[in-house]
Amino acid sequence: MTASILDSVEESKYKKVTDLNPQEEIAPGSALCAGCGGLEGMRLAMKVLGEDTLICNAAGCFTLISVYPFTPLKGSWLYTSMSGPVPAAQGARDALDIRMAKHGLDQKENMQVMVVAGDGATYDMGLSPTSAAIHRNLDFIYFCYDNEAYGNTGFQQSGSSPLGSYTMTSPSTLDHPAGSERSKKDLFGIWMAHNPPYLATVSPREPIDLSNKFKKAKDMKGPRLFICLSPCPTGWGFDPKETHLIAKLAVDTGIFPIKEFVNGKVIHTKRPRKRLPVEKYLERQKRFKHLFEPERRDDIIAQIQNNVDTYWEQYDE
Amino acid sequence: MELTKNKQMMLTGNKAAAWGARLAGVDYVPAFPITPQTEIVETLSQWFADGHMNGKFTNMDSEHSMFMAAGAAAATGVRVFTASSSQGILYGLEALQTIAGWRVPLVLVNVSRALATPITLEPDHNDVLSLRDTGILQLHAETCQEVLDYILMAYRIAEDPEVCLPVLVNLDGFYLSFTREPVILPDEAEVRKFLPLFKPSQPVFQASQPMARASAVFGGGNYSYFKIQHHLAAQNVLTIYKKVAQEFGERFGRFYDAVERYRLDDAEYVFVMSNSFATKGKAAVQHLRKNGIKAGLLKLSLLRPFPSEIIGEALDHRSKVAVIDQNLAPGMGGIIYPEILKAVYRREDRPEHLLSVIGGLGGRDIQEGDFISILQRLDQDPGDDPLFLFDEKDLKQFDQLRQIAGFSREARVS
Numbered sequence: 051m052t053a054s055i056l057d058s059v060e061e062s063k064y065k066k067v068t069d070l071n072p073q074e075e076i077a078p079g080s081a082l083c084a085g086c087g088g089l090e091g092m093r094l095a096m097k098v099l100g101e102d103t104l105i106c107n108a109a110g111c112f113t114l115i116s117v118y119p120f121t122p123l124k125g126s127w128l129y130t131s132m133s134g135p136v137p138a139a140q141g142a143r144d145a146l147d148i149r150m151a152k153h154g155l156d157q158k159e160n161m162q163v164m165v166v167a168g169d170g171a172t173y174d175m176g177l178s179p180t181s182a183a184i185h186r187n188l189d190f191i192y193f194c195y196d197n198e199a200y201g202n203t204g205f206q207q208s209g210s211s212p213l214g215s216y217t218m219t220s221p222s223t224l225d226h227p228a229g230s231e232r233s234k235k236d237l238f239g240i241w242m243a244h245n246p247p248y249l250a251t252v253s254p255r256e257p258i259d260l261s262n263k264f265k266k267a268k269d270m271k272g273p274r275l276f277i278c279l280s281p282c283p284t285g286w287g288f289d290p291k292e293t294h295l296i297a298k299l300a301v302d303t304g305i306f307p308i309k310e311f312v313n314g315k316v317i318h319t320k321r322p323r324k325r326l327p328v329e330k331y332l333e334r335q336k337r338f339k340h341l342f343e344p345e346r347r348d349d350i351i352a353q354i355q356n357n358v359d360t361y362w363e364q365y366d367e
Numbered sequence: 368m369e370l371t372k373n374k375q376m377m378l379t380g381n382k383a384a385a386w387g388a389r390l391a392g393v394d395y396v397p398a399f400p401i402t403p404q405t406e407i408v409e410t411l412s413q414w415f416a417d418g419h420m421n422g423k424f425t426n427m428d429s430e431h432s433m434f435m436a437a438g439a440a441a442a443t444g445v446r447v448f449t450a451s452s453s454q455g456i457l458y459g460l461e462a463l464q465t466i467a468g469w470r471v472p473l474v475l476v477n478v479s480r481a482l483a484t485p486i487t488l489e490p491d492h493n494d495v496l497s498l499r500d501t502g503i504l505q506l507h508a509e510t511c512q513e514v515l516d517y518i519l520m521a522y523r524i525a526e527d528p529e530v531c532l533p534v535l536v537n538l539d540g541f542y543l544s545f546t547r548e549p550v551i552l553p554d555e556a557e558v559r560k561f562l563p564l565f566k567p568s569q570p571v572f573q574a575s576q577p578m579a580r581a582s583a584v585f586g587g588g589n590y591s592y593f594k595i596q597h598h599l600a601a602q603n604v605l606t607i608y609k610k611v612a613q614e615f616g617e618r619f620g621r622f623y624d625a626v627e628r629y630r631l632d633d634a635e636y637v638f639v640m641s642n643s644f645a646t647k648g649k650a651a652v653q654h655l656r657k658n659g660i661k662a663g664l665l666k667l668s669l670l671r672p673f674p675s676e677i678i679g680e681a682l683d684h685r686s687k688v689a690v691i692d693q694n695l696a697p698g699m700g701g702i703i704y705p706e707i708l709k710a711v712y713r714r715e716d717r718p719e720h721l722l723s724v725i726g727g728l729g730g731r732d733i734q735e736g737d738f739i740s741i742l743q744r745l746d747q748d749p750g751d752d753p754l755f756l757f758d759e760k761d762l763k764q765f766d767q768l769r770q771i772a773g774f775s776r777e778a779r780v781s
Contacts, residue, residue, distance in 0.1 A: 102574040106439065113583050121579035126572050128442065129581040130435060131465050137432035140425060141397060141439030141447075142572060148394050148422045148445050149573075159573040182428030 064261045071097040077122040081114040085290025087297055088112070088195025088280030090254035092166065095193060095276070098264040101125040103162045104142055106135040108176060110168035111202040112195065126161065133175040135165040136183045139190045162191060162268070169196040173209035173235050184244040184273045191267060192275040197282035198234065205285035209235045212305075213357065214350045215337045217285075222340035228350050229340060233357055241275050242311050248274040250310035250319075254281075255297035259308060259320050266312075279306045287336020299331040304358045318365060325362065328355045373557075378550040380543035381406035383511040384450060384476045384536070386550070387518025389414060390558045391474070394422035394445035394565065397436035399429060401455040402488060403540035404478040408450060430459030437473055438466025438533075442580060444571030446522065446564070447473040452540060453480035453494045460497065466533060467502040468597065469581055470569070472525035473533050474518055475503075479642065480540040481729040489730020490539040492642065492694040496702045502597045504534040504604055505670040507641045509627075511548040513668075514538050516621055519553075519562055523611045528568035529603040537670075541730060542643040553619050561618050601672045608669055625669035625677050630656065634663025636742055637682065637718075639690040639707060641667040644727050648691070651738040660742070667703070675710040682707075683716040687745040692753075693727035700753045701725050722749035726756030 064070055075096035082089050088111065096103070101124035107113065109132040116127050130138045143163045149155035167176055172194040180192065199217045200206040206219040207230055216222050216229035241249050248267045252260040260278075267274035281296040283289065288296055300306035301320060305328060308320035329351055332338040341347045378386065384407045388396065396415070398408040415424035422445065427433040430451050437449045451459060456477055466473075479490040482497075495505065504524065506517045514536060521534035538544060570576050584590050608625055616622035629649055631637065636655070640648040645666045655662040665681050665688075682688055688711075692701025704723040711717040722745050726733050737756045744754050 101577065104443075104572050116579040116582040118579075118582040118584045118589065121582065123579065124577060126577045127579035127582065128439060128572070129583065130439075131461055133431060134435040134462060134465065137397075137427060137435035137462075138439035140427070140432070141395075141436030141441075142443045144395055144397075144423050144425055144436070145440040145443030145445040146573070149443075152394065152421055153445075155573065159575055161572065161574050179428055179432045182432065186425070 062265075064258050064265070067257060070094070070257065070261055073097065075099070075101055075124050080122045081117055082111065083282070083284045083290070085283040085293040086111070086280065087254050087282065087293045088168075088197060088278060090293065091195060091252060091260065091278035091280060092193060094254065094257050094260050095264050096125075098261050099162055099164065099191070099268060102160070103164050104128065105164050105166050106130055106138040106142065108132055108135040108165070108167035108171035109202075110171050111197070112166055112168065113202065132171050133179055135167055135171070136176060136179045136188075136192070139163045139165050140183055140186070140188050143189055163189070164191040164193060166193050166195070168201060169194060169198060169210035170200040170208040172196070173237055177240070181244065184241065184246050184275075187272050189271050190273060192273065194237070194275075194277045195280040196277050197280040197285060199282075199285055201282055201285050210237070212354075214332070214341055214354050216340055217337070227340070227347060229337075237277060238309070238311070242316070244273075245314070246273040246275055246311075247271065248310070248312055250275070251277045251279070251306065251308055253279050253297050253301055253306065253308060255294050255301060256308060256320055263310060263319075285337065287339070288334055292334065296331070296334060299326065299334070302326045303328045303331045304362055305331055307361065325358070328358055373554050374552045375549050376552060377547045378511050379406065379545055379547050380508075380511045380514050380538045381478065381545070382410060383514040383550050384518065384538065385410035385414070386552055387515040387536075388448040388474075389420055390515070390553065390555060391448070391519055391522050391562060392446060392559070392564055393420065393448040395440045395447045396424045397427045397433045397440070397447075397449055398424060399427045399433045399451065399455065401430070401452045403480060403544040404450050404452040404455070404476070406544070407476060407478070411448075430455040431462045434459040434462035434466060434475075437475070438462070438469050438471050441466075441471035441473040442469055442572060444565070444567050444573070448475070449473070450476040450478065452478040453482055456494045457482065457497060463498060463503060463533075464501045465581075468593070470531040470597070470600070471533065472522070472531050474521045474525060475533060475535050476514075476518070477535055477537045478540045478544045479537055487729045489541050490693070491728045491730065492537075492702075495535065495537045496694050498535065499671065499702065502532065502601055504532055504601060504672065505537060506534065507537040507668055507670055508543065509641075509643055509645045509666060511543060511546070511550045512621070513623070514543070515550055515552070516615065516619070516623065519558060520611050520615055520623070522562050524604055524607055526565065526568065527603075527607050530600050530607060531569055532597075532600055537642065539643040557618060561615060604672050605674060623668060625674040626681055627666035627668060628681055629664040629666060631663040631665060631681060631685070633661055634685055635661040635687060636745060637663050637665055637685045637688045638738070638741070639665045639667065639688060639703070641670070641703075642693065644691070644693060644733055647733050648738070651735055654735060655738070655742075673706055673710075678707065678710040679714050679717075682711050682718055683714060685718050687720045687722075688718040689722040689724050689741045689745055691724045691726055691733070691741075695725050695728060704753070720745050720749050723753040724756065725753045731756065731761070
């Protein structure tokens with residue numbers, strides 16, 4: 051790229067919140083929980099992607115976005131099944147391509163095909179079809195709202211539930227004090243191993259970063275994958291008005307690294323200058339309450355802190 | 368090969384299925400291999416690759432993914448074909464049930480193969496009948512010609528605005544999939560008159576017509592509305608099938624009723640059968656007739672919707688009827704038998720004896736001797752218990768096999 055093109059890419063970047071598209075692509079009034087961090091992330095994403103988008107949705111919390119006969123979306127929606135949205139995106143993408151190439155469908159009728167799925171569908175059941183779709187170089191956007199458990203069914207453990215978190219199927223007991231005893235799967239790493247053209251983590255608390263990433267991805271081809279940390283008042287146990295605070299603490303403690311993978315390189319786009327101790331994030335959520343009461347579990351907290359420190363050590367300058 | 372007029376070729380059932388898709392002008396084939404279906408997807412893959420077919424062939428990662436892609440593509444406005452078998456149908460069952468509810472027209476072929484466990488290769492119909500209650504329509508083929516013709520008819524039915532449902536065409540693995548028979552390939556231009564290129568009758572996904580499909584529904588009443596709609600659409604096919612079959616017959620000279628009445632007119636004994644083993648049944652009927660026994664056969668082709676009225680009528684005044692189920696619902700018996708009972712129950716002239724027969728499991732042959740034992744059982748009061756076509760010879764072979772491996776006869780689990 052020449053310097054002038056780089057300049058113009060830089061020019062077109064969102065720099066402040068008032069640069070964002072004032073139009074809403076998702077109307078208010080869905081049946082989702084108040085303070086849903088995932089919906090806020092998707093709302094911001096859709097502002098960039100616009101209405102010419104077909105969302106293929108997996109079974110999960112976001113099933114409730116469209117309840118017959120209502121939809122808050124300006125664009126299109128297809129509810130599939132838990133592991134069905136990615137292959138559905140394949141079918142829709144292929145069909146649009148065939149119609150444009152073979153049946154003279156106007157390019158203006160083309161749509162961005164997008165998968166929306168929770169972490170349960172993404173980390174567990176849907177991992178294999180997604181791996182295959184990335185391998186096929188399917189031209190689509192994947193938006194994973196990651197609330198770190200099977201949220202819609204009442205918060206059970208998923209492959210994304212972090213160490214030390216309580217879920218309805220990983221309770222904290224005398225024999226199993228941590229609750230969830232394993233760290234979350236490294237989905238970013240798993241997806242990165244497929245070498246997709248674009249992969250990023252985003253947070254609803256970082257709207258400029260999120261919007262710029264979707265803007266970059268919008269004009270690319272192939273699989274473009276997003277993991278959006280989605281603070282969940284209902285499952286995580288905090289007041290809905292604190293969604294942004296929780297999302298911010300996840301970034302500031304270094305628990306949720308904000309990054310992207312492009313051209314074979316990982317770049318941290320919002321690197322916390324001085325990481326807060328993890329307990330600042332943990333202590334505000336009911337799902338980690340057993341780490342503090344009835345007695346403080348310094349061992350588990352230290353392990354969580356150690357995992358975070360080990361992660362960042364790889365990237366220390 | 369240029370298709371300028373009707374040509375006859377020796378084709379396997381699988382090749383006939385591939386030709387059906389090609390002649391139908393299919394745009395899109397999402398695929399996943401499984402024995403004994405593979406020849407279908409290999410053939411189509413080759414035809415897309417060398418330009419005989421125009422559109423796209425996509426290698427999918429499972430049958431679940433394959434059926435999902437098929438449904439979504441149909442909802443986005445292209446003509447879709449796909450094929451599977453056995454375990455693949457089971458793996459894709461959730462997707463199949465889902466896309467049936469999407470009310471999308473497409474055609475899929477199932478090459479019947481018995482289900483695990485134990486895992487095996489030869490056919491019976493527990494695979495296809497696991498889709499019995501999905502609302503996917505079903506046509507079962509006896510011959511390679513029927514495979515091709517049913518696929519063409521299936522698109523007309525699936526795409527009818529009064530239907531908008533997937534249609535499955537069934538053929539037996541091995542007995543049909545790998546058996547070459549003479550098949551007339553209809554002229555492509557004639558096919559196009561019978562089946563024009565796809566013009567969706569419902570709105571499809573494209574930028575200018577945003578819509579939400581398959582949204583969640585709450586409340587049993589609202590849910591019932593959609594399910595009853597689905598039922599009514601399937602029931603519409605009873606009328607539409609007749610029209611489509613008539614038009615197909617006039618254009619191509621081959622007429623297919625929802626059922627085939629083979630030497631049924633004066634028949635005293637009737638075998639109710641479907642798929643490739645119906646050919647064995649017809650041979651038995653010929654043989655019995657030569658020996659002065661008035662036998663006949665009712666072949667079931669349209670399984671969903673179930674043509675109760677037509678079946679009931681066909682069996683009026685036939686005193687001894689044997690329903691041969693090539694499937695088994697353990698703890699119940701044959702799957703089709705109760706459906707036939709339902710078809711005849713209210714009729715004044717219903718059969719005196721209605722025998723349930725279970726045979727052909729895992730491709731176990733049905734031979735002349737089996738038909739004789741069916742007749743003998745029909746001459747008595749057949750009772751409620753099914754007749755299993757599994758005899759001393761089968762048991763002897765089983766024991767011999769085990770003896771080779773060092774088991775004693777006594778050790779057999781009874």
